[in-house]
Amino acid sequence: MLTKASKIAIAAVGAVVVIGGASFGYVASQSHDKDKTTTATVTKTAKSSAKSDKKSTGMDLTAISKGDFSSVEGTWKSLDGKSTFTFNKNGLVSHVYNGSAATNDQEVYLTKENDSTPEARMINGYLSTTVGPKGGLPEDTISATNLDFVPKGVKHEGMTDTEDHLFSGQSIGDGSVFTKVVESKDEKAVNQLSTKKKQALVLLGIPNQFQTDYGSAVTVSDLLNKKTKAYVENDASAQTNEVGHYVDTTFKQIKIVPHTNMDIHDNKVTLEGVPSDVADHNRAESHGVYTIDGDTITYRTQGNRVEGDPDENLRRGQQIGTNSLSKLYKQYKGTTKLKEMMALLD
Template identity: 40%
Template sequence: MQSKTVRYLIIAVAAVCALFAGYHYIHTISDDDKVKKTTPAKKSTKKTSQNDDKTAKGMDLAAIKSGDFRSVVGTWKNPAGDTFVFDKNGLVSLTSNGETRSDREVFLASVDSIPAASIDKGMLKTFIGPKDHNVGPSGAVSTYFIPANVKLDGTSNPSVDRIYSGQQMDDHNIFTKVD
């Protein structure tokens, strides 16, 4: 009787050890993944001769949504010659129909009846409007930040980062980076 109890005890201890080893192995892999995921973020804060590592990697929607525009710093232009100029803090200026304005911003939080920026279908959907938030009936323009390889119906060339801004989904309202 005693040998049966010892055998059951040994089996129970072995089972607990196996469960612990499996648990430890799974969490070691998860911790390694976390290290791999956080390592690039640490590297991206270092400046290079270009803007920084984030810019080199493309559009970072989560960063933009939180107010960090480093991944889109520079000038963006559409086929009509209209431009957006961004610095790390957001929209610096926009040029439309030959008129340059610096009194506009990308709305990240909700403003009046305009919803907060949201990431949907691989794009950051937001609006550009007046910095004083006096939106009026048509004071804000729908704007999407679209990373490379994300398709937007009615437009072409999904191989590059793009910004859509306007009322019609077509290539005339697509801005691509020029510097």
């Protein structure tokens, strides 16, 4: 049984399962009552659906059912651009749900590991699977992320059969239908990187005006040297009318924190291990955030001045620059700077 700490919140589009302090984005499993489902194992049904597989120009359901994801390797993006599934030949590499931070600790379940983890099955020519934490879903979990692999030429409700698709969601819509992203060689290499390596590349590409949560612009050199300027309160003896001043300080690590501001999902850059005499008096009212959309990194500065403003552009904060993940990877792969930046990330 799930403990009180394991909470399941099911929203109109999806649900979040909180397990041992870590949360996973889920959508309730789609009902296929009107479909003719088989009760045989994936291996047997995959063989019997060879005719359906032949309709596909790329997606190989028989191979996928056996754990070979080569035919779907790469990134698949929802039609609304907010969610992605990224695969390598061995399985799921990362999952972005509705613009949230990417998770890289999930897998596609192909076999039944416990009563809460269903096995994959063939349904009318497509492969219906479930996605969840590596190792299987906790016992008594009542919902999970459904993921259908739909080859070209196979009918799936609400979807065209003119190309390979993925489907994940409760109902048909731009957020539940996924198509393959055509990637350059460099972009494909970047999508196979770990989350930490991507974060390090983002930090190596920060623009000059980028801020951390300590209120002063930092450079790549500052971060690598564990230095920054913090805006701190003036004490009672200060001979000035200003409420604070900048001081040189140090930090120990960098932490990327998923940050939502008025339903806009960003990643906030924070510093850890700042000396307490500085940290306790930090008055920073703005901070640097970034978002990744495909290959494009967008850097912004958000602050109290813009939070809650009805204008969408202000809610997003001030854009201060963009960069390309693939270009940064090409520039820094194998370098000492990339290794040093990764070592700084918590």
